[in-house]
Amino acid sequence: MSSPFSYSGKLYLLPTTLGDNEPLEVLPATVQHQVERLDIFIAENEKTARRAIKKLVPKKSQPSLQFFILNKHTDPAEVSGFLEACKTGKDVGLLSEAGCPGVADPGAEVVKIAHREGIQVVPMVGPSSILLAMMASGMNGQNFAFNGYLPIDKAARKGEIKNLEKISLDRNQAQSFIETPYRNNKMLEDLIQVLHPGTRICIACDLTLPTEYVVTKTVADWRKTKVDLHKRPTIFILQKDY
Missing domain, CATH: 3.30.950.10 (Tetrapyrrole methylase, C-terminal domain)
Known part of the structure; x- marks a missing residue:
């Protein structure tokens, strides 16, 4: 059976904590594993995204990380470009500011584009x-x-x-x-x-x-x-x- 997806790169929807508690109290180890291996992220705010990543994976090297910022100031014409890495076989992570991406969250726009472009969307378990x-x-x-x-x-x-x-x-x-x-x-x-x-x-x-x-x-x-x-x-x- 042929794959329904056009590219090998995937978009991972990565939940975060709802407040300042220990990540592994509310997030499964599978989220930690994906954050550990990803280097490209879409987030509302780079500073808070880096802080969330560091708290979840303290030893992860931060200088090489690439961030695309998606919030109310983002030019809609730029959003589709956030997923170009998926078309070259690289996985991308979508981080919420709090809770699950795409639910009461601007990340829904990226997910819509991923479906339109034939990029696999992988939702991860986390607190909503x-x-x-x-x-x-x-x-x-x-x-x-x-x-x-x-x-x-x-x-x-x-x-x-x-x-x-x-x-x-x-x-x-x-x-x-x-x-x-x-x-x-x-x-x-x-x-x-x-x-x-x-x-x-x-x-x-x-x-x-x-x-x-x-x-x-x-x-x-x-x-x-x-x-x-x-x-x-x-x-x-x-x-x-x-």
Whole structure:
């Protein structure tokens, strides 16, 4: 059977830790092995990528590493060139800033190009804050949606919260989303102000870290609870039950 891929070089999707903990506490040895042998990486930030590589493989030589930077400042016309090495038989690693590449992450654009060009994509096992939060939420893991960031404008955000609550009820679907960490407390205030008292909210923050906090309560109970989420990476999930 002939290979479905046009080139021998592969794109490895390399997860990283969700915070400042020991990599091998949350990453399998297979990720460490791939990072150890790769020399070409695509990342959002070279400095943090080098730090992640050094922490995972302390003895790896850094001067010879090649980085392509993919973030909101990257010219879209340059992205396809990041995979040229794969066409010459070399493997490339795509590193996330935190968690899994391609999920709530600009790396999805590189993966799309890899598929279009016939380059094999190899996802590696690692922590996903979205899946970890869903696992621990007690909400509908058979039917859920991740909605990214909600609107910044307060009125628009409250409108979207009500819309997500309606969708949750209509479809029996858990709705997850994130916020910039320094606005987390404001988000929780809006949620408990806007949502029905019986709607459940899961707050999952600092996942995999010693300060991990995952709690699901009704809106009515959250109104009686004090929690400080300021600058703590958080996933919010809501579900309105029948």
